Amino acid sequence: MKRKMILPVAAIAALGTLVSVGQHNANTKLRMAEAAIAQLYVDTVNEDKVVEDAIRGMLNELDPHSSYSTAEETRALNEPLSGKFSGVGIMYNMNNDTLYVLSTVSGGPAEKVGMRAGDRIISVNDSVIAGVKISTRDIQHKLRGPKGTHVNVTVLRREAGSSDTVQFKITRDDIPINSVDAAYMVDSKTGFIRLNKFAEDTPKEMREAISKLQKQGMQQLILDLVDNGGGYLNAAPDMLGEFLAPGSMVVYTEGRNSPRYELKAYPKGKKPLFAEGRLVVMVNQYSASAAEIASGAIQDWDR
Incomplete structure (x- = not known):
């Protein structure tokens, strides 16, 4: 006995379209594939999740x-740069299912117990997070919590060619979000500023720190960007406006299908606060993103 399979006319039309989809461009293929899944798949499909998983797969x-x-994950990632929260006080990056600590917030809970940039977080409390698929939102949910609560974190630390696991019991606290950790005079002529990240208020904090040190006689400056994992890109040229000649190009982007876009340094006032004195910048392997761009521009312009 022969069996017949009857499909609606619309489904037949959709299948016919997919057969010829090779004649169309990549965008059309993606739209047709998503439409076919939504209309023809036997079970109910979460279209938003399918699309997001497809995007992640392409970027991988x-x-x-x-x-x-x-959008929710992006808001959570930007919170340490512009908002207030309680947690352990680290900046991190998820790379190939491994969570790397980019930097610890100065004076924050993680720094106090000895966590360092470069540590790889293996587990949080009883949950393994290394080598498993876990979202940024889920990681933040595990690390953040009310002030005074505790979280147990196990990290893999590599030193001198060997690897060891280190366990920390961290007491969550309100996280300070200041960019400038320290600003003081090393001697009668030399100032020192330690910058931990490039956040929304970084240019303002830097101007205040420079002005304070100049009142104390600063003629040369050490700018410490060690372990600075970066942050907001626009904060770098805004800050460099106080060190470079007005209009100095800091960085540009240019793509195969996008025009050149330049970010230039301009001072907040009529002229830069510190455009003449000797400037020394300290960096290490964990100075990244906006910190790399800032240090590179300072070097390129022979400051």
Whole structure:
């Protein structure tokens, strides 16, 4: 006995379209594939999740630095740069299912117990987070919590060619979000400023720190960007406006299908606060993103 399979006319039309989809461009293929899944798949499909998973899959084929985050995840990632929260006080990056500590917040709970930039977090409380698929939102949910509560964190630390696991019991606290950790005079002529990240208020904090040290006689400056994991890109040229000649190019972007876009340094006032004195910048392997751009521009302009 022969069996017949009857499909609606619309489904037949959709299948016919997919057969010829090879004649169309990549965008059309993606739209047709999503439409076919939504209309023809036997079970109910969460279309938003399917699309987001497809985006993540595409970006995974590019490089370790290309990733996708939802609107909610992006807000949570930006919170340490512009808001207030309680947690352990680290900046981190998820790379190939491994959570790397980029830097610890100066004076924060993680720094107090000895966590360092470069540590790889293996587990949080009883949950393993290394080598498993876990979202940024879930990681933040595990690390953050009310002030005074505790969280147990196990990290893999590599030193001198060997690896060891280190366990920390961290007491969550309100996280200070200041960019400038320290600003003081090393001697009668030399100032020192330690910058931990590039956040929304970084340019303002730097101007205040420079002005304070100049009143104390600063003629030369040491700018410490060690372990600075970066942050907001625009904060770098805004800060460098106080060190470079007005209009100095800091960085530009240019893509195969996008025009050149330049970010230039301009002072907040009529002229830069510190454009003449000797400037020394300290960096290490954990100075990244906006910190790399800032130090590179200072070097390129022979400051």
